[in-house]
Amino acid sequence: MNIHFEKRKSLSRTALVLVPLASLAASLVLTGIILILSGADPFATYRAMFRGAFGSFRAFTETLVKAIPLTLTGLGVSVAFRLKFWNIGAEGQLTVAGVAAAAIALFLSPFLPAWALLPAAVIAGALAGAVWAGIPALLKTGLKVDETLVTLMLNYVAILFSEYLYYGPWRDPKGYGFPGTAPFPEAAWLPRIAGRAHAGLWVALALALFLWLLLARTRWGFELSIIGNSPRAARYQGIAVERNIVLAVLLSGALSGLAGAFEVTGISHRLQQGLSIGYGYTAIIVAWMSQLNPLAIPFVALLMAALLVGGDQVQMAMGLPAAMGFVMQGMILFPMLAGSLFTEYRLKIARA
Amino acid sequence: MRKAPPRFPKGRFYVVMKDRNGEGAWSQDLLPAQGPRARGDGELRERLVEMRGIRKSFPGVQASDGIGLTLARGEVLALLGENGAGKSTLMNILAGLYRPDAGEIHIRGERVRIESPRDAAALGIGMVHQNFMLVDSMTVAENVVLGQRGLPFVPDLRAVKRRILELSARYNLSVDPEAYIWQLSVGEQQRVEILKLLYREADILILDEPTAVLTPQESEELSAVVHRMRGEGKAAIFITHKMEEVMTFSDRVMVLRRGRVVAEKTTADTDPKELARLMVGREVLFRVEKAPFTPGEPVLELRGVSATDDRGLPALRGISLSCRAGEILGIAGVAGNGQRELAEVVTGLRAAKEGLVSINCVETTNASPLSIIRRGVAHIPQDRNQVGAVGDMSVAANLAMKGYRSRPLSSGGIIRPSRFRDLARRLIELFKIATPSTETRIKFLSGGNIQKAILAREIGACGSLLVAVYPSRGLDIGATEAVRNELVAERDKGRAVLLVSEDIDELLSVADTIAVLFEGRVMGVFPAAEADAERIGALMAGMEEGGKRT
Structure with missing residues (x-):
């Protein structure tokens, strides 16, 4: 008997849906083994996790709170990944956006009408994210500098810079030494829908739909997919490859930037420690699990958010480390990467 | 400038010696012959390689259709053929990269199965691939020992370096063993590849289009190395589609076409013209129906255009050509003489360093690809995949x-x-x-x-000009015919067609005017009706009309 892989003539749609689901199932089993080894009942743990993430209205709104930045950063990362531009800097783009939005909210309120403060802060955030992503994009297209390293390194620059600001010059003098800026004026607060879930949810969902239309139905989207598949072919078709890569990466950074602006204006109402809990990195898992499809990203982001919130609940209810949620996230990625083989190949079993 | 190829008196050993200025001088080699050596008679010398009835097919292509090959000690064999003739496939089989569907391989008289490059290395077979197999971030010495069997866990690199220096001195292959690969020129990298084989004491060397990446000077040096190795009783097979190289490098030549051996000659008994004819094949496969030739206004005009290739070496040297509406201008030439660069300059994909390009009387020198597309220029590129x-x-x-x-x-x-x-x-x-x-x-x-x-x-x-680069390369007869008919149909509609081809018959049957490119220059332009394969072949080989070399 002879088992081998055969390339599929067209991508399998079934596999596109089944592989992420099967990966989730595999991750439940694998994490279950870890749970048993650490002396916990996996079924009780999963039940607690589920209840923690979806069990009550409050729990569900908390899951949404985390799903919003994951959707936005996931969309951002996926745009860049489609061009094979490995932007792993969503974390940094989110952070500088938080800083930029905070700067507007804190220092421009005397100069702007109240209605303009929030939009200005959000737009400043998106622009800051775009600029932060634009640096590696220009280095890559202009000087052929590897973008993976630059985007990663800029994460640390952004995070340490924001720390410098809220520990130093921007620290709230009335904050009892707490590391963070003064609270924003209320004009800069993003309205909330339910619990802590804010209006950023609608923006994130609308952008997912918009991005799908942009990529699948516009001329620019068509050009981006040619560039992503073969830059040489794109050049031959008269497409300005470098310029379009830079534009798409600016869009990628702006999307992650929105996430950062919404975090400070919608949740913390100040720039403080814990602006991001690794959303920009989890976004990479979100993007891959969604197979870079913008329409799938909100759902996958919700799932990842549930794992995070559920993980916290497990800590309280079962006395297990909250990191269990991260363990599960990681455990999903491995079968996912292995399983993506099946969208391109089919298993063929032949008798020799 | 390239010097005349050496003519070696038969039956004796010669190597090229170089003086300090790089001027070649010919002097007799003192190395003794290994065993009896009678030219053109492989039977008397030890037979190193014998391949019999080798067949190999890929989906849709019979790359090797029952090829037999022999190689004797101290012999240099040239495998000549167009792209897709099956040369590389045959050599990849000998080097253990492919397994044949059928056929036998005997090395030094023993039947062997070569399952991997490692098996091939154990049998003393080594191959220098067209794309070098070197690790950029490692030194020459490290690359040379990389993948060697039986190496201690921590190799004694000093001994390796000493050995490399010894070999480089002996074969005149100067390379710094401590240099990193990324610091080396392409020619130097090739020397490392050859040193790798010499270090492993390979005595059957396969060189895949070795001069394709070299300057003329480097090619001469390579030729000296190959002759030196031959003198020591090693044997070499080299793959090429350049007739010149066959003449300078080889003792014997095998011409392949479509996976079959079409001729086998002693190099001394043949000449580039005959080889060109054998390589492209004489027979005209089909006739193409064409309307009478009634050219209109010039569509594409080139005036003194020069450009460099991807490595920055001159690829086009002052090309002036014109292609009129309703005309197929065929560009003949052996691949790598500037055809690809010509098509890219016309379509805006490559910058012209000098000269003027105009399309329909509007200058398009170094215009963007999109603006040239908008002028109605269509392009069938060389790399279709x-x-x-x-x-x-x-x-x-x-x-x-x-x-x-x-x-x-x-x-x-x-x-x-x-x-x-x-x-x-x-x-x-x-x-x-x-x-x-x-x-x-x-x-x-x-x-x-x-x-x-x-x-x-x-x-x-396509609005006015169609640039087609090797449009029928690698296609079967039916598809080839379809492609050629479409080109003619465009011409009959009054468009200008620039057709780059290596296939002389294609040019003779399709083109109205033929221009021959050699080393980035136009060797001649003449109506296809007045041309014949012999004349084109001679110009393709760089010979002026009347048989004089440039």
């Missing part, structure tokens, strides 16, 4: 890649996938493209069908 088509996108998307910017495929920046499909269905039917559906990824189509799709798309976008 990476450039002409996007393998992972659907047939429909590939067919739409020229027209997607305007109605009916898009309007107001929005594309219409259903119109993509309509267009695809129409073109699939019109051009008889065999595909399971419009949504199939195009890389699953055969080469001929991918080419038909590219042709269908480009012809649709």
Whole structure:
């Protein structure tokens, strides 16, 4: 008997849906083994996790709170990944956006009408994210500098810079030494829908739909997919490859930037420690699990958010480390990467 | 300037010695012959390699159709043939990269099975590939021992370096063993590849188009090295499609065409003209129906155009050509003499360093590819899988890649996938493209069908000039005929066609005017009706009219 892989003539749609689901199932089993080894009942743990993430209205709104930045950063990362531009800097783009939005909210309120403060802060955030992503994009297209390293390194620059600001010059003098800026004026607060879930949810969902239309139905989207598949072919078709890569990466950074602006204006109402809990990195898992499809990203982001919130609940209810949620996230990625083989190949079993 | 190839008196050993200025001087080698050596008679010398009835097929191609080959100690064999003739396949089989479907290999009289490059190395077979197999971030010495069997865990690199220096001195292959590969020129990297084989004491060397990446000076040095190795009783096979190299390097030459041996000659008994004829094949396969030649106004004009290749070496040296409406201008020449660069300069993909390009009396020198497309210039590129088509996108998307910017495929920046499909269905039917559906990824189509799709798309976008680079290369007879007929149909519609081809018969049957390129220069331009294969072959080999070399 002879088992081998055969390339599929067209991508399998079934596999596109089944592989992420099967990966989730595999991750439940694998994490279950870890749970048993650490002396916990996996079924009780999963039940607690589920209840923690979806069990009550409050729990569900908390899951949404985390799903919003994951959707936005996931969309951002996926745009860049489609061009094979490995932007792993969503974390940094989110952070500088938080800083930029905070700067507007804190220092421009005397100069702007109240209605303009929030939009200005959000737009400043998106622009800051775009600029932060634009640096590696220009280095890559202009000087052929590897973008993976630059985007990663800029994460640390952004995070340490924001720390410098809220520990130093921007620290709230009335904050009892707490590391963070003064609270924003209320004009800069993003309205909330339910619990802590804010209006950023609608923006994130609308952008997912918009991005799908942009990529699948516009001329620019068509050009981006040619560039992503073969830059040489794109050049031959008269497409300005470098310029379009830079534009798409600016869009990628702006999307992650929105996430950062919404975090400070919608949740913390100040720039403080814990602006991001690794959303920009989890976004990479979100993007891959969604197979870079913008329409799938909100759902996958919700799932990842549930794992995070559920993980916290497990800590309280079962006395297990909250990191269990991260363990599960990681455990999903491995079968996912292995399983993506099946969208391109089919298993063929032949008798020799 | 390239010097005349040396003529070696038969039956004696000569190597090239160089003086300090790099001027070649010929002097007799003092190395003793290994065993009896009678020219043209392999039986008396030890037979190192014998391949019998080697067959190998790839999907849709019979790359090797029962080829036999022998190689004696102290012999240099040239494998001559066009792209796709099966030269590389045959040598990859000998080097253990491919396994033959049928046939036997005997090394030093013993039947062997070569399952991997490692088996081949154990038998003393080594290959220098066209794309070097070196690790850029490692030194020369490290690369030389990389992959060697029986190496201690921590290799004694000092001993390795000493040995490399010894070998470089002996073969005049100067390379610094401590240099990193990325610091070396292409010619030096090739020396490292050869040193690797010498270090392993390989005595059967395979060189795949070794001079393709070299300057003329480097080629001469390589020729000296090969002769030196021959003198020591090693044997070499080198793959080439340049007649000149056959004359300078080899003792014997085998000409391959479409996976078969079409001729086997002692180099001394043949000449480049005859080889050119054997390589491209004499017989005209089919006649193409053409309307009478009635050229119109010039569409494409080039005046003294110069350009460099990807490595920055001169590829075009002052080209002046003109192609009129209703004319097929055939560009003849052996691949690598500037054809690709010519097509790229015309279509805006490569910058011209000097000269003027104009299309329909408007200057387009170094204009953007898009603005040239908008002037109605269509381009069938040399690399159909990476450039002409996007393998992972659907047939429909590939067919739409020229027209997607305007109605009916898009309007107001929005594309219409259903119109993509309509267009695809129409073109699939019109051009008889065999595909399971419009949504199939195009890389699953055969080469001929991918080419038909590219042709269908480009012809649709062609307003005044069609640039076709090796459009029928590697295609079967049916697809070749379809492609040629389309080119003629464009000409009959009054468009200018620039056709780059290596196939002399194609040029003779399709083109109206033929220009021959050699080392980036136009060797001659004449009406196809007055041309014959012999004359073109001689110009392709760099010989002036009347047999004088340039």
